[in-house]
Amino acid sequence: MVDKRNYCLLAHNTFGISARCNRFLEYESIAEAQAIAHILNISTEPLLLLGAGSNLLLKADFQGIVVHSAIKGIAATTNGDEVIVRCGSGELFDDVVSFCVKHGYHGAENLSLIPGEVGASAVQNIGAYGSEVKDIIDSVEAVNCNTGEVVTIACADCGYSYRNSKFKHEWKNHFLITHVSYRFSKIFQPHLDYGNIRLALAKNNIINPSAEELRQTIITIRREKLPDPKVLGNAGSFFMNPLVDKHFFKRLLALYPAMPFYKVEEAVYKIPAAWLIEQCGWKGRSLGPACVYEKQALVLVNLGGAKGSDIVALCNAIVNDVERKFGIVIHPEVNIV
Known part of the structure; x- marks a missing residue:
């Protein structure tokens, strides 16, 4: 079991934020997880359960215990x-x-x-x-x-x-x-009708893809849209796509006939947050060392040396503009701590 004090979390978040925690615990087995559970049960410090840090934004040092699993297999x-x-x-x-x-x-x-x-x-x-x-x-x-x-x-x-x-x-x-x-x-039933999957397959003259061909196509699409966190710190899609009811959706569509959407169920529609953000002029724009990625408006990036508070300021500016223009409140998908 790993047990370290005043531990730097730079290697544990893909935004590249240099923040520290009071104590870092890591378990490699069920028994070690039980030992950590005992530590947590008698502790009064705040707790953060951490994965790879790819969906995390640290606003500042975490004044508490961070726990990570290293169980493999x-x-x-x-x-x-x-x-x-x-x-x-x-x-x-x-x-x-x-x-x-x-x-x-x-x-x-x-x-x-x-x-x-x-x-x-x-x-x-x-x-x-x-x-x-x-x-x-x-x-x-x-x-x-x-x-x-x-x-x-x-x-x-x-x-x-x-x-x-x-x-x-x-x-x-x-x-x-x-x-x-x-x-x-063991039976392969490909799902191809979302986004631009079929178009991407067609570019390679693939009509009936194998599982590996579908996987590689998805990988290619993602790499074209999302920056490598080793180059530009980011946490992938920063915002969730908002869901709206049928009546609000119809009013919005009348105002914006070209608006993309997905019907989730009979009275619920999903509107791409990336489209909303782009319509507000944020794609490619920066606020200090924090920026909206030029290839995908859903992604916020660390241009270098950004603090968590810089990313939060950009997030808040985007949320406010989207609500002002569309009457929709978009919410971060990323866990902000």
Whole structure:
């Protein structure tokens, strides 16, 4: 078990923010997670459960305890055409997707190259290109921070919704996730009707893609739109796409006939936050050392030396302008601490 004081978190957040925490704890096994749960149970300090830091913005030094999982391992169990893949919470999620595509386990191709770790995928309900991780999660294994008990939580009990779960709210800081089991199929059923997937495939003269071709196409699309955090600090998509009701949507569409949208259900529509931000003139604009990425308005980047407060100031300016112009409040997808 790793236990360090006054620890620098620069290597643990993709925004490249140099912040410190009072204490850093890391577990590599269920037993170590239970030991950390005991420490947390008697501590009065604030707690931050950290994955790869790819969905995190640190406003300042964290005056408390940061806990990270380093549990590794990917193991598959097959039952006919169904495959359950149990993964350590410290594994990179994209390594899991790569493993599954290579072994013919299907269902996560559209989630390729999403940054972050397995444990965080279950907290955030990560998603992209019409897919969400809740659609493939079978169960989540965790240690109760209050009791040290090892529990297995079924997907249906996690309260998943768009970029949300009970782990983010009523269960926040209650569990140390140790493993996540995903449910895959040996039958490949590609999902191609979201965004520009079919167009990207057509550019390479691919009509009926294999799983690997679909994965590589998603990877190419993401790399063209998203900056490498090693070059420009960022946390990927900073804002969630807002959901609006049917009546508001119709009024907005009448004002902006070219507005892109996705019908989520009969009376609910999703409007791309990137379009809203771009219409407000923010794409490519900077506010000090913080900038809206020139290729994707959803992404805020650290031009170098930015503090967390600089990114927050840019975020607030964008939110205010979008609300002023469209009457829509957009919310950060990134966890701001």
